[in-house]
Amino acid sequence: MGDLRVVTREGATDALGSEVVEEFRSGLRGASLIAGDDSYEEARIIWNASADKRPALIAQCSGVADVIDAVNFAREQDLVVAIRGGGHNVAGNASCDGGLVIDLTLLNGVHVDPSARRARVGGGAVLGDVDRETQAFGLAAPLGVVSLTGVAGLTLCGGIGWLRRSHGMACDALVSVDVVIADGSLVTASKTENPDLFWGVRGGGGNFGVVTSFEFELYPVGPMVTLCAPFFPLNDGAGDVLRRWRDFMEQAPEHIASNFLFWSIPAHPNFPEELHGTPVVIPAAVHSGAVKDGESLIQPLRDLGDPVLDLSGPIPYTALQASFDPLFMKGERLNYWKSLYLDTLNDDAIGHIVARALARPNPWSLIAVWHLGGAMNRVEPTETALGERNAPFLYSLDTSWTDAADNESAIAWTREAWAEMKPFSRGGAYLNFPGHGEEGESLLRASYGSANYDRLVELKTKYDPTNLFRLNQNIPPAK
């Protein structure tokens, strides 16, 4: 092997001597891949096809020791470094051109202690790994709604799913984390050990180091839950459906969580062929309490219109969690997703949303209004780094397309749609759907709140003073 062309943290190109590279690679217990290796092309692919990057080196860590070596190697060789958990990050931060990817895919073990209602989850596990193990004991951690998403990225920026109103966000269920910080040491953070770091990882993303394991509190859920999924035609009457959904959700019990979706029925065998491509609105909801109560409680949502299709009914929790998987496959489409917390869903806001929904750039692009509240609201803004969580709605523009020639227009459309909703918001975004995070500090301040942001800068300065971990919604250390 000759010298390895690499990119430094500041973006300069450089070359690493083959001996240095070989020494690092041979020390790892897991595999390490460079361009030309058999599995390199497959291993470099992450979920968002827009992020088609070619790392110099992918370290497929098999344990904490590999992670420590990888962090030390990146720091000592001044390499740009990306952390890959589930690889589902929409902003594409799990990879990089010319740098080192610390790939945690192999660290996907889940160990459940049913009597303590706790789970230890590896830093590379996906939601389905956790659901599979926890549901064996009728338990669940509150995670997201697509089972192929990584636990790590999702939890470190919050984590919202069907259990958000009954049990809070994923980061709220954290009991402790093990983190390899920038100097290569392994640190445990919990309410009693390194509590400052524990505060920071609950919302501060991958800024503070590589989380090798998460400890979650679990809650009794399932095994059956009730899904509400009527598909109504998307037309000029959609505003009225959205208004009546809003009114219903305002008084709905906390065991019901709902996302109002504007979409087109996917051209997928799971749906009747004659309906493929039909524009629809879906007041998707899940009742995660006792199944005997579910159907009657969700019925008002099914009565909001005349459905062209209705998939409502009892469903195993694990099947629910996997139900969106085939519609969001890795590397399938180009994506740009941007979000905004909304303080109101008044007629004016509804008018903008419906107009945008009727003019989506293509059938794959989804607009979602997440109804929030409940347990996730009961955590004080300063209790975790995440910040304010008292907005009643999250507006998410999940724009997806297939032809790179449409990159500019798809992104511009999303930014315009996002900007026109700002009057209904305090400007905070959910940082797992940040677009490219192109607004930098102003978006982070609005999302975390200024007090939390300043505290995050202090923490970053303490734990990562040279900003080794910068491929994220980056909080630069103080100079």
Ligand code: FAD
């Ligand atoms: P990766 O792409 O692997 O990593 C993203 C970033 O997280 C990295 O750049 C790094 O900064 C950090 N990171 C990852 N692993 C680690 C680690 N072990 N230690 C330290 N830092 C790490 N979000 C929700 O809240 N709810 C949902 O229901 C939901 N649904 C989604 C559905 C789809 C199809 C997609 C694509 C995304 C969804 N998201 C959802 C957003 C998702 O939470 C983020 O994209 C998140 O970044 C994915 O985590 P990951 O581990 O797969 O990310």
